[in-house]
Amino acid sequence: MIETIQQDHRNIMQLLQVLDNKISLLKEDKEIDYRLIKSIISYLKDYADKYHHPMEDLIYDYYLKYRVVTDQVANRLADDHHKLKVMTSELDDLLGMILLDAIISKELFIEKLEQFVSRQKLHLVYEENEILPAIKNSLTAHDWAHLNLQWKHKQYADPLFGKSISQEFESLAERIAQL
Numbered sequence: 504m505i506e507t508i509q510q511d512h513r514n515i516m517q518l519l520q521v522l523d524n525k526i527s528l529l530k531e532d533k534e535i536d537y538r539l540i541k542s543i544i545s546y547l548k549d550y551a552d553k554y555h556h557p558m559e560d561l562i563y564d565y566y567l568k569y570r571v572v573t574d575q576v577a578n579r580l581a582d583d584h585h586k587l588k589v590m591t592s593e594l595d596d597l598l599g600m601i602l603l604d605a606i607i608s609k610e611l612f613i614e615k616l617e618q619f620v621s622r623q624k625l626h627l628v629y630e631e632n633e634i635l636p637a638i639k640n641s642l643t644a645h646d647w648a649h650l651n652l653q654w655k656h657k658q659y660a661d662p663l664f665g666k667s668i669s670q671e672f673e674s675l676a677e678r679i680a681q682l
């Protein structure tokens with residue numbers, strides 16, 4: 504499970520890199536393909552929020568319950584996941600409007616996108632540098648077997664980084680291959 508989570512993090516980092524590149528282009532007043540941003544957000548909404556975070560939540564809940572962890576850690580993880588979900592959905596709505604040709608100021612969009620990318624990165628770094636190492640040190644093979652069993656019914660196929668790429672994400676996959 505931890506391998507899946509860390510692989511997801513590497514994948515999400517690539518998506519954030521694409522978004523960073525879009526932010527630079529927007530700031531240089533260049534034309535960008537908003538549909539590509541939309542598909543990144545769709546991926547995060549449909550995959551990260553539905554499978555990645557719930558898998559983490561399962562592990563974190565277990566860890567928080569059976570190991571001594573400060574309230575601060577528990578609160579931060581829950582807050583981060585909640586906040587990221589809200590931000591993803593807001594950005595998705597904003598993009599939906601832009602794609603429908605609604606007038607949205609470019610400055611506002613850049614600001615929202617930058618906030619989103621930086622919040623995602625902070626969360627990733629926090630998990631990778633602090634939470635996951637602590638969990639790896641603390642949980643035993645027995646704990647992992649227990650967690651695996653609980654997750655079993657939620658197997659899923661990654662539509663972008665998985666074995667087969669869904670049609671929806673074909674152009675995004677091509678863009679990622681160029682990184």
Ligand SMILES: [Fe+2]
Pocket residue numbers: 556559584626630
């Ligand atoms: Fe997370």
Ligand SMILES: [Fe+2]
Pocket residue numbers: 508512555559627630
């Ligand atoms: Fe994560």
